[in-house]
Amino acid sequence: MASTRYALIAGAAATALLATACSGAGAGGSSGGGKSINVLMVGNPQMEDIAKLTKDNFTEDTGIKVNFTILPENELRDKVTQDIATQAGQYDVATIGAYEVPIWEKNGWLHDLGSYADKDTGFDKADLLKPMVQSLTGSDGKLYALPFYGESSMLMYNKDVMKAKGITVPERPTWQQIADIAAEVDGAEPGMKGICLRGLAGWGELGAPLTSMVNTFGGTWFTEDWKAQVNSGGFKEATKFYVDLVREHGEAGAPQAGFTECLNALSQKKVAMWYDATSAAGSLEDPASSKIAGNVGYAYAPTVKTDSSGWLWAWSWAMPKTTKNADAASKFMLWASSKKYENLVGEKLGWSRVPAGKRASTYEIPEYKKAAASFGDITLKSIEGADPANPGVQPRPTVGIQYVAIPEFQDLGTKVTQEISAAIAGKxxxxxxxxDGQKLAEEVAKTYQK
Known part of the structure; x- marks a missing residue:
């Protein structure tokens, strides 16, 4: 598969910096001062919003045309890895996350963006939430990506269904409680399933909620001394629980369901619950696209053996070193992550749709506080409480809650989740x-055991 090929490219390049960007590998900008930039981003609702707002606002104000390429999550990861790891130079800006930043920074693939933010007095870098800044900072202490929106994970549910069944969802539920509720509300309305959990293969798709579950079940991908644990202990227990829950009470077509499919399933009353990213709340509360807007309940990420289990992520803007339009690209990123842009979204599209989770000041905006009254506090506390260094019950060899921060994990996580997705499909x-996953993990571990 393409994801495997590109992950291998990234893994190899992680140990030996690729050659300097090829001359002539243009990023699509015009020859007249970089007045056109190419932006590659994941196809989440917040990105679709900025694609709609850019022309009449950013381009109108700056004269910089922005050409967007929007892709589903797995395809985005493949494309951005291919472009940046091979130094192809097709894009000036790309959305990446906390997993990529420390690895790609060490390879010299990314521009330092902190210096641009420091020079922009209106950006207010100090307002960015500390967990977001820490996750996007390189080993040299410099900021290599600007957060567009930040997230942890939580449980979201249809309050009307729970009320009709006489069910009270705990604010801090256990996974067994959620499984019991899923069984009870399965079929509560015609065609409705109990819960949606990602079944689409991918280290950042199925791998994200599954690994957060593995942590709280007491499992880990690797022990502190790099012994693979994929087919034992809490990893196996969590995976069996996850697969059984999806097969018994999960969404239709689960092996093809990722973030977007689960968002649609809950918002269109096809499922009663969903465990996933806190950033989904804004879309669920938008009456223009959600049938349950105003009737969504929220709870902290379910746990078993840990006090919390929410993940930590920021879809963020990064600038490849290959860009020939650094000035124009930096202006776009600063605007896209600014307070000004958040207010634009609130005023034009609705305050629930603000790309939040990155700035402390967002949670003090009266209009946003009102729109996010049901989920804002849980989101902020989940982000602030996430601990990438200690997400489970045992020491880890690297940081990361829903991933392992090594170059090989992109390939390893994708291959293992392909097998688990096949198990969900009954294959x-x-x-x-x-x-099979244990064998793959053991091969990765050998590199680090040496």
């Missing part, structure tokens, strides 16, 4: 999927 067993 293999969980034991076989994890035994």
């Amino acid at each position: 293999t067993s969980v034991d076989k999927a994890l035994d």
Whole structure:
């Protein structure tokens, strides 16, 4: 698969910096001062919003034309890895996350963006939430990406369904409680399933909620001394729980369901609950696209053995070193992550749709506080409480809650989740999927055990 090929490119380049960007690898900008830039971004609602607002606002004000390429999450990861790792130079700006930043920074693939932010007096870098800044900072202490929106994870549910069934969802539920509720509300309305959990293969798709579950079940991908744990202990227990829950009470077509599909499933009353990113709340509360707007309940990420289990992520703007339009690209990124842009979204599209989770000041805006009254506090506390260094019950060899911060994880996580997705589809067993995954993880571990 393409994802495997590009992940191998990134992994190899992580240990040996690729050659300097090829001359002539233009980024699509015009020859007249970089008045046109190419932006590659994931196809989440917040990105679709900025694509709609850019022309009449940013371009109108600056004269800089922005050409957007919007892709589903897995395709985005493949494309951005290919472009940046091979130094192709097709894009001036790309959305990446906390996983990529420290790895790609060490390879010299990214521009330092902190210096641009410091020079922009209106940007207010000090207002960015500390967990977001820390996750996007390189080993040299410089900021290599600007957060567009930040997120942890939480449980979201249809309050009307719970009320009709006489169910009170705990604010801090356990996974067993959620499984019991899913069984009870399965079929509560015609065609409605109990819960949506991602079943689409991908280290950042199925791998994100599953790994957060593995942590709280007491499992880990690797021990502190790099012993693979994929087919044992809490990893196996969590995976069997996850697969059984999806197969028994999960969404239709689960092996093809990622973030977008689950968002649609809950908002269109096809499922009663969903565990996923806190950033989904804004879309769920938008009456223009959600049938349950105003009737959504929120709870902290379910736990088993840990006090919390929410992940930490920021879809962020990064600038490849290959760009020939650094000035124009930096102006776009600063605008896209600014207070001014958040207010623009609130005024034009509705305050629930503000790309939040990155600035402390967002949670003090009266209009946003009102729109986010049901989910804002849980979101902020989940982000602030996430601990990438200690997400489970045992020491880890690297940081990361829903991922392992090594270059090889992009390939490893994708291959293992492909097997687990097949188990959800009934094409293999969980034991076989994890035994195969253990072999792959052991090969990765050898590199670090040496």
